[in-house]
Amino acid sequence: MGAIRQFVRGTLRVALRRATRKLRRLNHEPRCGSVVAVTPEEVMNRLTEYFGSPGTPPPPETFWLVYTEDTVMYVSPETAEALGREIARVLIPRWVRFTDVVGSEWRIRARTIRSLEESTADQRALARALHKALREEGREDGDYLFC
Numbered sequence: 001m002g003a004i005r006q007f008v009r010g011t012l013r014v015a016l017r018r019a020t021r022k023l024r025r026l027n028h029e030p031r032c033g034s035v036v037a038v039t040p041e042e043v044m045n046r047l048t049e050y051f052g053s054p055g056t057p058p059p060p061e062t063f064w065l066v067y068t069e070d071t072v073m074y075v076s077p078e079t080a081e082a083l084g085r086e087i088a089r090v091l092i093p094r095w096v097r098f099t100d101v102v103g104s105e106w107r108i109r110a111r112t113i114r115s116l117e118e119s120t121a122d123q124r125a126l127a128r129a130l131h132k133a134l135r136e137e138g139r140e141d142g143d144y145l146f147c
Contacts, residue, residue, distance in 0.1 A: 063101055065117045068108060074101045080116050087113055 064080035066073040075083070079098050086096050087110050096110045 060101055062118070062120045065119055067114045067117065068112045069114065073106060074119075075099075076101055077118075080118075083113065084116055086110060 060076065062077060063074045064077060066075055066080070066083065075098060079100075083096060083098060086093060092110045094109060094111075095107055096113070097105070097107045099105050
């Protein structure tokens with residue numbers, strides 16, 4: 001009987017230790033007094049105190065869209081003009097290199113550029129108004145193509 005009692009006590013002790021460890025992990029309690037456990041969110045919030053919040057810069061008033069086979073890139077008017085000169089040459093270069101409005105550097109094959117399109121604030125506002133009018137017209141007619 002004594003051996004059984006010792007076995008049960010040992011099993012309960014192990015189960016209690018495991019449950020305590022699990023609770024500590026779930027509650028983010030430190031395992032010893034000098035170490036403080038923090039969550040990833042707390043670490044990021046602490047870093048923003050040092051570096052400040054980056055904020056989002058205002059979008060450029062006018063930019064150009066570079067359409068390729070599988071993506072669209074936003075570039076400055078100067079970059080679009082340089083790209084236009086490159087792809088309009090008689091001997092088109094194999095690769096073109098440029099930087100987009102957010103600062104990413106691109107190197108793409110010149111033959112993958114499908115079109116360059118200007119986008120101004122007025123054009124975007126007119127496009128939004130047109131899409132809104134088409135949606136309203138579609139709802140009135142029961143045409144769900146534009147809804």
